[in-house]
Amino acid sequence: MHKAVSQPIGIDLTAAVTALVDGSPAILTVPARDLSFEACALPSGPFAPLRHRTLELGLRGFVEDQTGFRLGYIEQLYTFGDRGRHATAPSSAPHVMSIGYLALTRDDDESDKTDDEAPWSWQNWYRFFPWEDWRSGRPAILDEAIMPALNAWLDSDAGDEPPGRSLSRASRVALAFGDGSDEGGSAWDEERVLERYELIYEAGLAQEASRDGRSAHKGLVEASIGQPMVLDHRRILATAIARLRGKMKYRPVVFELMPQSFTLTGLQSAVEAIAGRRLHKQNFRRLVDKAGLVEPTGSTTQATGGRPAALYRFRYDVVAERPSAGLRFGQPVVR
Amino acid sequence: MHKAVSQPIGIDLTAAVTALVDGSPAILTVPARDLSFEACALPSGPFAPLRHRTLELGLRGFVEDQTGFRLGYIEQLYTFGDRGRHATAPSSAPHVMSIGYLALTRDDDESDKTDDEAPWSWQNWYRFFPWEDWRSGRPAILDEAIMPALNAWLDSDAGDEPPGRSLSRASRVALAFGDGSDEGGSAWDEERVLERYELIYEAGLAQEASRDGRSAHKGLVEASIGQPMVLDHRRILATAIARLRGKMKYRPVVFELMPQSFTLTGLQSAVEAIAGRRLHKQNFRRLVDKAGLVEPTGSTTQATGGRPAALYRFRYDVVAERPSAGLRFGQPVVR
DNA sequence: TCAAAAGTGTTATCCTTACACCCATGT
DNA sequence: ACATGGGTGTAAGGATAACACTTTTGA
Numbered sequence: 194m195h196k197a198v199s200q201p202i203g204i205d206l207t208a209a210v211t212a213l214v215d216g217s218p219a220i221l222t223v224p225a226r227d228l229s230f231e232a233c234a235l236p237s238g239p240f241a242p243l244r245h246r247t248l249e250l251g252l253r254g255f256v257e258d259q260t261g262f263r264l265g266y267i268e269q270l271y272t273f274g275d276r277g278r279h280a281t282a283p284s285s286a287p288h289v290m291s292i293g294y295l296a297l298t299r300d301d302d303e304s305d306k307t308d309d310e311a312p313w314s315w316q317n318w319y320r321f322f323p324w325e326d327w328r329s330g331r332p333a334i335l336d337e338a339i340m341p342a343l344n345a346w347l348d349s350d351a352g353d354e355p356p357g358r359s360l361s362r363a364s365r366v367a368l369a370f371g372d373g374s375d376e377g378g379s380a381w382d383e384e385r386v387l388e389r390y391e392l393i394y395e396a397g398l399a400q401e402a403s404r405d406g407r408s409a410h411k412g413l414v415e416a417s418i419g420q421p422m423v424l425d426h427r428r429i430l431a432t433a434i435a436r437l438r439g440k441m442k443y444r445p446v447v448f449e450l451m452p453q454s455f456t457l458t459g460l461q462s463a464v465e466a467i468a469g470r471r472l473h474k475q476n477f478r479r480l481v482d483k484a485g486l487v488e489p490t491g492s493t494t495q496a497t498g499g500r501p502a503a504l505y506r507f508r509y510d511v512v513a514e515r516p517s518a519g520l521r522f523g524q525p526v527v528r
Numbered sequence: 529m530h531k532a533v534s535q536p537i538g539i540d541l542t543a544a545v546t547a548l549v550d551g552s553p554a555i556l557t558v559p560a561r562d563l564s565f566e567a568c569a570l571p572s573g574p575f576a577p578l579r580h581r582t583l584e585l586g587l588r589g590f591v592e593d594q595t596g597f598r599l600g601y602i603e604q605l606y607t608f609g610d611r612g613r614h615a616t617a618p619s620s621a622p623h624v625m626s627i628g629y630l631a632l633t634r635d636d637d638e639s640d641k642t643d644d645e646a647p648w649s650w651q652n653w654y655r656f657f658p659w660e661d662w663r664s665g666r667p668a669i670l671d672e673a674i675m676p677a678l679n680a681w682l683d684s685d686a687g688d689e690p691p692g693r694s695l696s697r698a699s700r701v702a703l704a705f706g707d708g709s710d711e712g713g714s715a716w717d718e719e720r721v722l723e724r725y726e727l728i729y730e731a732g733l734a735q736e737a738s739r740d741g742r743s744a745h746k747g748l749v750e751a752s753i754g755q756p757m758v759l760d761h762r763r764i765l766a767t768a769i770a771r772l773r774g775k776m777k778y779r780p781v782v783f784e785l786m787p788q789s790f791t792l793t794g795l796q797s798a799v800e801a802i803a804g805r806r807l808h809k810q811n812f813r814r815l816v817d818k819a820g821l822v823e824p825t826g827s828t829t830q831a832t833g834g835r836p837a838a839l840y841r842f843r844y845d846v847v848a849e850r851p852s853a854g855l856r857f858g859q860p861v862v863r
Numbered sequence: 864t865c866a867a868a869a870g871t872g873t874t875a876t877c878c879t880t881a882c883a884c885c886c887a888t889g890t
Numbered sequence: 891a892c893a894t895g896g897g898t899g900t901a902a903g904g905a906t907a908a909c910a911c912t913t914t915t916g917a
Contacts, residue, residue, distance in 0.1 A: 202538070202577065247610040290539065458870095479906095498916075499868030500867080501868095792896085793896070811880065833888085834889080835894080837896055
């Protein structure tokens, strides 16, 4: 019924590779590739069906070529293919779609760093999303820059709402960023990373927006909130963070990021770093205990200062029984 | 750094369009397109970046062209692109990837059925996945055909397990299909639709497997459990069902399938039809009540027999406040 | 002796599950 | 009257959120 492909299409496989580096969630980046624009990029490359039997194998190949990292856990996120979602080459060039992936590794493997002057580097997540880290309280950038700018955007664009039954912009902002009120409205939900980034992009607060030719809305100076990335890589990273924050709660994926043995406080810090908020210590411990995902190794460490901490290891065997077990941590501790 | 695309790539957009037809969850199908093999197919077509500004618009176009249906809710599911995932044309032809989508509609719109002898039809989900419908108890096909065949497969292939730390086949079967025991092991989880289908496919119990050239494992007659579909469309449908079953619990998506006004029992039947299991009536009602997603219209219907039932409507306004609200139904009623 | 971090016990509250029972209509 | 499906109240058990407190080390 259909045969020909009218315009050539290219597929880019793009990986958001995360590890914990010095207790911070970090993303593996390579220098910007083909734009005059100076920015980080995620490792990526074109999918060549003749060379790569599966999409995942292709992705593993690229990351290993570009950074030397062997990936463990991999999960497909989303396929981005809309025209005009980022500035691109002239229309004669093939239309490039990107399939985004989330991948997890450990950084402790020193054997990876073969080259000196490596072309890749780890970047803290929160350089790109400074509003997402609530571990030391509500980030100042929200009240100082983001919310005022978003409100100005809402006011100025009050007329030209998108039609249909979709949410109004004001509702979307209220939902994504919480409306401050502790009751009735909605609170901050750490999983809405993508919704927040999309609003910031649409409002012209991300440098990517002006670069992509979206006119900054009237009366707003060209802003840059958070470090930009190449193409739509920041959107892919937002998707990856959102997915990991959600998945962590019902699948034992954090352990992909932890070393062989760890303390319970270390595990909690890891979860907190990813979720971007602090948790209640005692409840976290009971949770871990009840989940039965972890067992003591018998030894302790004094590296943490203070009383020596018992070391634990992940029980790989329980995955076979109940991979649905995750760390369904609940409410943040109020502060 | 990279430029050329070595082998032409085509993108197929494929839609799993679901509606409730006479209380059953149904999937919109079109006759098989280009294979001698006689089977249903999902509506789909090639993505042409010049014609379609976005992937979603392309999809809406195809479905409307092929069936006349205007889609409401749409959600991207997954991109399938592995070589050899289904029988395909000679290798000179372009490599076709498919992006699967879940879409929801209502069937009550009679205006859609313009043509008589329409080229499309609604098919009950459970024709393709007879083992997924537990509403009248555990499906007989599990004990009569599936479990024996899977166990035979496990026995015969005990030697050549895949390497690495991935789950053993036996564990995957136990997890996906439950191991009968009510404690210790895992019970039936209605969301694991895809895992179950993949195992059935790998074990050679799906007709698609033999069609794709996978040798049925030794000692097993070529079987066909559940009605097959074209290409990997059954896999896409499995993904769609799994996603809908999950999403329903934390987003108010069921209402996309309900008529304007409905009874609470009607709503419960819809949820049960999708989830493939029965729910506890009183608890379901309290749940709906507490969620606040619904309000009485004031009128009643006697169409159900027995005492007249109050009619309700979905509160579209709450979506703006709390779109996270879904129907987090809990345990099935024991029977 | 004090700071720092690990680790424990206990209670109020809410949500889930399950039980049994009443109500309004058609036949 | 009785069958059928609609609709309600309430108690037991478990999970969650929050409280304050003890233990073990290094400096």
